[in-house]
Amino acid sequence: MNKFDDPILITGTAGFIGHALAKELLIRGETIIGIDNLNDYYDVNLKISRIEEIKKIANTMNLKWKFHKVSIEDSLKLKKIFEIYQPKIVINLAAQAGVRYSLKNPKSYIESNLTGFFNVIENCRLFKIKNFIYASSSSVYGGNRNLPYSEKNEVNHPVSLYAVTKKSNELIAHSYSHLYGLPATGLRFFTVYGPWGRPDMAPMIFSNAILNDLPIEVYNYGKMIRDFTYIDDVVEVLCRCCHKPATIDEKFDPKIPNPSSSFAPYRLFNVGCSKPVNLMRFIKLLEKNVGKKARIKFKPLQDGDVIETSANTDLLNDWIDYVPNTEIELGLKYFVEWYKKFSSQN
Ligand SMILES: NC(=O)c1ccc[n+]([C@@H]2O[C@H](COP(=O)([O-])OP(=O)(O)OC[C@H]3O[C@@H](n4cnc5c(N)ncnc54)[C@H](O)[C@@H]3O)[C@@H](O)[C@H]2O)c1
Numbered sequence: 465m466n467k468f469d470d471p472i473l474i475t476g477t478a479g480f481i482g483h484a485l486a487k488e489l490l491i492r493g494e495t496i497i498g499i500d501n502l503n504d505y506y507d508v509n510l511k512i513s514r515i516e517e518i519k520k521i522a523n524t525m526n527l528k529w530k531f532h533k534v535s536i537e538d539s540l541k542l543k544k545i546f547e548i549y550q551p552k553i554v555i556n557l558a559a560q561a562g563v564r565y566s567l568k569n570p571k572s573y574i575e576s577n578l579t580g581f582f583n584v585i586e587n588c589r590l591f592k593i594k595n596f597i598y599a600s601s602s603s604v605y606g607g608n609r610n611l612p613y614s615e616k617n618e619v620n621h622p623v624s625l626y627a628v629t630k631k632s633n634e635l636i637a638h639s640y641s642h643l644y645g646l647p648a649t650g651l652r653f654f655t656v657y658g659p660w661g662r663p664d665m666a667p668m669i670f671s672n673a674i675l676n677d678l679p680i681e682v683y684n685y686g687k688m689i690r691d692f693t694y695i696d697d698v699v700e701v702l703c704r705c706c707h708k709p710a711t712i713d714e715k716f717d718p719k720i721p722n723p724s725s726s727f728a729p730y731r732l733f734n735v736g737c738s739k740p741v742n743l744m745r746f747i748k749l750l751e752k753n754v755g756k757k758a759r760i761k762f763k764p765l766q767d768g769d770v771i772e773t774s775a776n777t778d779l780l781n782d783w784i785d786y787v788p789n790t791e792i793e794l795g796l797k798y799f800v801e802w803y804k805k806f807s808s809q810n
Pocket of ligand 1: 475477478480481482500501502535536537558561562580599652653655
């Protein structure tokens, strides 16, 4: 058998979620092809360390792993990857992430999240991929205040360009699913955190500041609520979705169209822990784990931010018989343990 028979292609493998997913799927015996453009939106060394870690695990356990530095906007190079490896499943995690940065550099969102996404899904069509999974975001709920957020709600009031690109991904996926029968599953992630996390997100920004006696900026005067979702739970959802391509919803009623399913093989799911945490409680838990008090600077709400997120995950539970469940106390403990070790070595 060819070493790279039936691989799973993961885009954005040097990223937080992509790295954790690649490791887990490799350990579960899958062949993984990873691509990432290693852009400098945040510390490139962290991205390289993640790739090195996957490589180390793959080498010691003799697992089937290959990485290429490729940008998903580069249609020619991307097509070559599909031609060489003929993946059976494609998981698109590569994107310009982050809500706040979309006000500073909107073009990068159009390039990675729209042009790049189009190139990925177009190759999925050309190479007749059996299961396409892609990252959407809780940000699509935008100005919606109907909490907890349900996939059945309309999401037509985005408050950031990032959210617009993610909602557009869902719409593009539906058209490909309908026109070409491409099974497409969109996962709306809710504030993912954990070891190897992102330096632009609160757990790392705050831990770093607390450890170094620097002030932390707390927006909306601390009156924010987030449905924090632990990385291992997100990975479990992704692994289960690998074995369950989207199907047509036989009960779909076009007169009362449910946005989460379709007459096409198309599904959308919230991926959240459904245990929203108040920001001030989150900071208290970080202080406890870091072992130091935070110096807090309260600030008004930032443009593009939503005040509260909370996921209804009933549909996900019905679909894969699993929902994220790691308590924030435990998740933050694991995160801070990792962060202390990682930051002392780097
Ligand atoms: N982490 C979260 O809380 C969260 C929440 C909602 C949605 N998401 C989505 O999940 C996915 C993964 O997020 P993450 O937290 O791992 O982010 P991340 O930034 O750590 O990972 C994304 C990776 O994609 C790569 N990338 C970006 N543009 C690319 C391009 N054009 N071509 C190739 N590679 C490119 C980056 O270099 C990075 O390594 C993203 O689509 C993100 O929008 C994440």
